[in-house]
Amino acid sequence: MDDKFLNKAIKVLLFVFLLALVLHYGKPFFVPLTFAGLLSMLLLPVSLKLEGWGMNKAVAIVLSILLIVLFFGGIIALLAWQISDISQDASQIEHSIQQKIQQVKQYVSNTLGISPQKQQELFQKQQSSGGKLASFLSGALTSVGAVFTNFLLVLVYIFLFMYFREHLKKFILKLFPKTQQAEAGKVIESSRKVAQKYITGLMLMIIGLWIMYSIGFAIVGVKNFFFFAILCGLLEIVPFVGNLIGNILTVVVSLAQGGDMNLVIGILVTYGLVQFIQSYILEPLVVGSEVSIHPVFTIIGIVAGEFIWGIAGMILAIPILGITKIVCDHVEPLKPFGFLIGEEKKKHSSMIDKVKGWFK
Secondary structure, X not given: OHHHHHHHHHHHHHHHHXXXXXXXXXXXXXXXXXXXXXXXXXXXHHXXXXXXXXXXXXXXXXXXXXXXXXXXXXXXXXXXXHHHHHHHOHHHHHHHHHHHHHHHHHHHHHHHOOOHHHXXXXXXHHHHHOOOHHHHHHHHHHHHHHHHHHHHHXXXXXXXXXXXXXHHHHHHXXXXXXXXXXXXXXXHXXXXXXXXXXXXXXXXXXXXHHHHHHHHHHHHOOOOHHXXXXXXXXXXXXXXXXXXHHHXXXXXXXXXXXXXXXXXXXXXXXXXXXXXXXXXXXXXHHOOOOOOEOHHHHHHHHHHHXXXXXXXXXXXXXXXXXXXXXXXXXXXXXXXXXXXHEOOOOOOOHHHHHHHHHHX
């Protein structure tokens, strides 16, 4: 019995290791494919509604995809508009940054005894070892080109997944015996609903954060508050760290624009209030318990996702874990793993139930 258990454990670990290896080195192929799969699940109800009105299948899918294009295009336009406003104060920001650097240099000189000239020499060595500006710009352009190419690839995948959805579903069902095909169909449908509700909830969450941060940053006096509100909201797609990074950037740029400690305290208070509202009111309302992953495995999934696919892995970790839990819950030998990954459902507080009742 012990030998069987040991052999099974070794096989599972070997499978996990090989899977992680394949996913890591296959990142350029798997990441656009996974994004396209999740977004196609999100857009499927829209396409079905248009087809139900008598519209051609291909035209309905193209119109559904245009919603995604318009959404991301709108965000890029808003960011470009705000960046153009910030660029008008670029000289002032640069001057303020130089002053802050001089203050830091003076502090280091007084505290550690390293003269400003010696600090400048160390900085120049570090700068020369890091490469020239031309190589940096070349790398940045390459990254932008890769993102644009992957975005187009995702759109193509979405069209193909949605157009040939029945064919793909039949293929998956044929992998199972006829006695299990009904259960497999339920798993597919449940996975689609979880992915759809998670992405929809995340979008509503981001819009809610835009509104709250815009109000909070405007009250405390942040310059270009709308830009930083958009930035903090968008970074919410990276769980745990994204929102915090957005607020840190807001603090740094606000100081560079001449802000004082009162402004920094106001930004931190805004961050705390938004986090409270997000965690105890907004998140239960718009996301709920559709992706009920245990906090321990949420963190493990995000860390593993970052290790395998970087930032994209952190974004995709939660919906992939949610779909994995559904599969485990419907496959008898895997049910213990579904219980392990998932979080036991708890009743929402009466306040949340009342607020949900208002919207219903």
